[in-house]
Amino acid sequence: MKLSRREIAMAALLAGAALAGGEGEAAPVSVTERIEHGPRPSADPSYFTKVTGGEYIAMVLYPGMTALDLIGPHYFFSTMRGAKVHLVAPTMAPVACGQGVTLSPTATYADVPKAVDILFVPGAGFPTLDAMKNDQLIDFLADRGERARYVTAVCTGPLLLGAAGLLKGYRATANWGIRDKVLPAVGAIPVDARYVVDRNRITGGGVTAGIDFGLHLAALLRGPDNARVCQLLAEYDPAPPFDSGSPHKAWPESVSLVQSMIASFSDDLVKAGKARTNRA
Amino acid sequence: MKLSRREIAMAALLAGAALAGGEGEAAPVSVTERIEHGPRPSADPSYFTKVTGGEYIAMVLYPGMTALDLIGPHYFFSTMRGAKVHLVAPTMAPVACGQGVTLSPTATYADVPKAVDILFVPGAGFPTLDAMKNDQLIDFLADRGERARYVTAVCTGPLLLGAAGLLKGYRATANWGIRDKVLPAVGAIPVDARYVVDRNRITGGGVTAGIDFGLHLAALLRGPDNARVCQLLAEYDPAPPFDSGSPHKAWPESVSLVQSMIASFSDDLVKAGKARTNRA
Numbered sequence: 203m204k205l206s207r208r209e210i211a212m213a214a215l216l217a218g219a220a221l222a223g224g225e226g227e228a229a230p231v232s233v234t235e236r237i238e239h240g241p242r243p244s245a246d247p248s249y250f251t252k253v254t255g256g257e258y259i260a261m262v263l264y265p266g267m268t269a270l271d272l273i274g275p276h277y278f279f280s281t282m283r284g285a286k287v288h289l290v291a292p293t294m295a296p297v298a299c300g301q302g303v304t305l306s307p308t309a310t311y312a313d314v315p316k317a318v319d320i321l322f323v324p325g326a327g328f329p330t331l332d333a334m335k336n337d338q339l340i341d342f343l344a345d346r347g348e349r350a351r352y353v354t355a356v357c358t359g360p361l362l363l364g365a366a367g368l369l370k371g372y373r374a375t376a377n378w379g380i381r382d383k384v385l386p387a388v389g390a391i392p393v394d395a396r397y398v399v400d401r402n403r404i405t406g407g408g409v410t411a412g413i414d415f416g417l418h419l420a421a422l423l424r425g426p427d428n429a430r431v432c433q434l435l436a437e438y439d440p441a442p443p444f445d446s447g448s449p450h451k452a453w454p455e456s457v458s459l460v461q462s463m464i465a466s467f468s469d470d471l472v473k474a475g476k477a478r479t480n481r482a
Numbered sequence: 483m484k485l486s487r488r489e490i491a492m493a494a495l496l497a498g499a500a501l502a503g504g505e506g507e508a509a510p511v512s513v514t515e516r517i518e519h520g521p522r523p524s525a526d527p528s529y530f531t532k533v534t535g536g537e538y539i540a541m542v543l544y545p546g547m548t549a550l551d552l553i554g555p556h557y558f559f560s561t562m563r564g565a566k567v568h569l570v571a572p573t574m575a576p577v578a579c580g581q582g583v584t585l586s587p588t589a590t591y592a593d594v595p596k597a598v599d600i601l602f603v604p605g606a607g608f609p610t611l612d613a614m615k616n617d618q619l620i621d622f623l624a625d626r627g628e629r630a631r632y633v634t635a636v637c638t639g640p641l642l643l644g645a646a647g648l649l650k651g652y653r654a655t656a657n658w659g660i661r662d663k664v665l666p667a668v669g670a671i672p673v674d675a676r677y678v679v680d681r682n683r684i685t686g687g688g689v690t691a692g693i694d695f696g697l698h699l700a701a702l703l704r705g706p707d708n709a710r711v712c713q714l715l716a717e718y719d720p721a722p723p724f725d726s727g728s729p730h731k732a733w734p735e736s737v738s739l740v741q742s743m744i745a746s747f748s749d750d751l752v753k754a755g756k757a758r759t760n761r762a
Contacts, residue, residue, distance in 0.1 A: 430724050
């Protein structure tokens with residue numbers, strides 16, 4: 203099997219992240235570039251029948267969360283045969299996400315093992331503020347995050363990891379609108395990237411970044427060959443009709459519009475983050 | 483406001499689709515190309531407060547459906563202030579989608595107005611076959627589809643529209659794995675594209691195609707300027723870690739693997755499609 207330079211770089215990155223495991227001072231890596239079409243190791247023909255892993259993946263639900271933040275990576279986690287992918291909440295009562303989407307938990311906090319393979323937290327719009335002040339949620343994240351193999355979040359979810367004290371000294375990303383201002387308030391070092399791997403913390407940008415992040419995690423846990431098959435199953439060959447998906451590409455008027463909408467909200471998030479940090 | 487050639491082409495496309503409204507022989511349009519970064523009309527500052535439209539959007543839930551097919555476009559529909567975005571099912575009982583995701587309906591079939599603005603159907607994996615044989619679901623689609631302003635679906639959802647007699651003579655796309663073999667069995671003309679607009683039928687490819695499709699529909703209903711802001715809110719600036727999202731880009735081994743997995747399944751879908759067509 204011959205590998206291109208990009209394939210080798212990706213393999214090294216995956217291996218490095220898998221081995222880092224939370225200790226030491228491994229250099230943070232931000233990954234945004236596409237891996238080129240490479241050589242062709244044969245796909246594993248037992249992929250769809252083989253039950254491997256048995257990883258426990260805890261995806262946290264909370265009121266007002268953005269469903270797409272979670273459902274994106276959930277798709278890829280669910281393609282990992284044998285993995286136990288759970289939507290977790292304090293009780294089994296359905297959780298009203300934003301915009302009329304209501305999701306049912308599959309496990310309660312108490313059901314979740316002490317040491318999970320992936321702890322994942324979605325983001326939200328304005329309800330992020332309530333979530334940062336939600337002791338039950340933040341205490342759960344702090345407890346399971348301490349022992350999880352990977353501690354992960356996208357959009358404004360990294361602020362909740364930060365509120366739980368899990369990002370102190372870690373490089374991280376988050377929704378572009380609040381990243382640079384609010385992440386430092388919880389001790390994290392903001393990085394402008396689609397997703398960021400720093401030791402065992404993996405964070406993604408806003409909403410749809412969860413899809414790229416999820417595919418990356420599937421590759422970390424089950425290898426890049428399997429992840430490529432999952433990408434084909436998801437027909438994940440994006441073709442947005444516009445090119446306005448980041449503040450670097452959108453019209454300045456669009457960026458200003460969003461920033462003006464969230465200015466006082468991000469001030470409130472900074473306050474909530476600092477209150478948590480001072481308390482810890 | 484100066485427009486680039488691509489902007490003008492997009493505007494013409496949007497206007498054409500909006501005007502076509504189901505009659506006549508308007509040329510089908512398949513849209514996969516990105517619109518380049520263009521000139522800068524100012525974004526509408528009242529976007530986030532103005533309640534316009536009041537469109538009724540009926541997104542159909544059924545057992546075993548793929549949650550991401552629906553949650554992707556739902557995100558963009560939900561950013562349309564004033565739109566009534568509903569998850570619909572025969573009763574208000576939660577619907578078990580595939581892979582442990584359970585969604586709660588927000589309206590029953592009986593609650594849905596006779597003439598909706600968007601009728602949307604997500605796809606599924608193997609449960610598509612049961613859905614094609616589900617009279618209650620197919621009858622609902624046939625009834626509302628007859629009067630809907632836009633009749634839409636992604637992934638294997640177009641097969642359900644087809645089973646309801648709604649794609650006869652229409653160009654359409656669907657999940658690449660079943661598109662060319664099964665769409666003709668329900669009278670549709672398969673097109674290899676991320677999404678396809680033919681008069682008021684709009685269909686998307688597999689799973690994540692729903693995101694591009696959803697952004698396109700948001701542009702159709704509320705204009706491309708607003709859609710660009712929504713894309714920024716979703717931080718939809720995709721950066722997949724691999725380039726394996728279509729059969730044209732994936733390794734042939736991956737393509738064969740998926741095809742071998744679904745070979746007898748797609749035969750069954752063809753039979754179910756023909757049975758529906760003969761009955762109608």
